[in-house]
Amino acid sequence: MLGHLQVMAKKPVRRSELKKTEVSTKKPAKKTVKKAPATPARFTKKTIEFLREAGEATSPDWLDRHKKEHQEFLIQPLQALAFHIIEKLGGTPEGRGYKFPRRGFGRLRRPSHKVGRGDPAYRDFVHLQASRPSKSIFDENPNLYFFLSPDSIFSGAGMYEPSSRQVKKVRAWLADDPSEMFDLFKSKAFKREFPNGLEMDKVLKTFPRFYPQDHKRIQLLRLQAFYVKREFSKKEFYSAEFADMLVENWRQALKLNELLYDVWNAREEGFIAPEAALEEEPDEDSGSNADLWDDRL
Secondary structure: OHHHHHHHHOOOOOHHHHHHHHHHOOOOOOOOOOOOOOOOOOOOHHHHHHHHHHHHOOOOOOOHHHHHHHHHHHHHHHHHHHHHHHHHHOOOOOOOOOEOOOOOOOOOEOOHHHOOOOOOOEOOOEEEEEEOOOOOOOOOOOEEEEEEOOOOEEEEEEEOOOOHHHHHHHHHHHHHOOHHHHHHHHOHHHHHHOOOOOOOOOEOOOOOOOOOOOOOOHHHHOEOOEEEEEEOOHHHHHOOOHHHHHHHHHHHHHHHHHHHHHHHOOOOOOOOOOHHHHOOOOOOOOOOOOOOOOOOO
16 A cells, blocks of 8 residues: 555656646736827828718618728718817816717718719718707707818807797897907907907898898898808817817807807796887798708718
8 A cells, every 4th residue: 555655656747737836836917908199189181081982882882891981081080079078178167068970970870761863972071060059949049060071070059940930039149239249359369260260151141120220230140050160270170289270269159059059948037039029020032940060861
């Protein structure tokens, strides 16, 4: 019996068993945590090229075959831009109550009922939009807007498609005392972003009813939309500072939106529109808020 035990003790240890023993004595490896990239994804020339190709694609499965490019050139930089805006404006007094975009970035596929035989199956543009939620389906609150296409890159803010009720109330305010708006337009920070003030491209063909044609602000009273707009160059768009540029642009735009929001939501304790303006019938060619900033949406 003793001899048998001595033989077992001298039995050579297998290499595999020795390896297992050595491994078991080592400390467990630390889990590696992926760090966020030092710089967020940026727009490049490939972003514009991808949008142009998307707008020319007629095959329904084109996007499925270009998922990697879609993610890298469009979705990732759009997402980085949106989150940067939320970080800089979401918690500020100016941005209170605004619903900033958090998902659904870079959607290009057109609805099937809008695609005819041989027509492009995808849009060649994307946009970001933010506003305070409205309690009415007919009246929208002033919003912030960013539009991107191969031929145009711009931001906008205000009321682009106000309802007839909103037009009446803002028009009455413009006729009465829009001094706060004029003071805002004179400020250096706002003028740097929107040097033209209110855009004058959506106006009545004639003159608004119940207002004299020689009113000192008759051109403003002819407006059917109350918004500002700024175009960005491709050089600005490709730069590393573009996200900060758009944040500052929207920061100034929020000041105009706040004025328009207060006018639209004014009650008896605040501004009261003239009775004649409130009784005004809908203007000819008055816009509907069913459309967004770009009719192609």
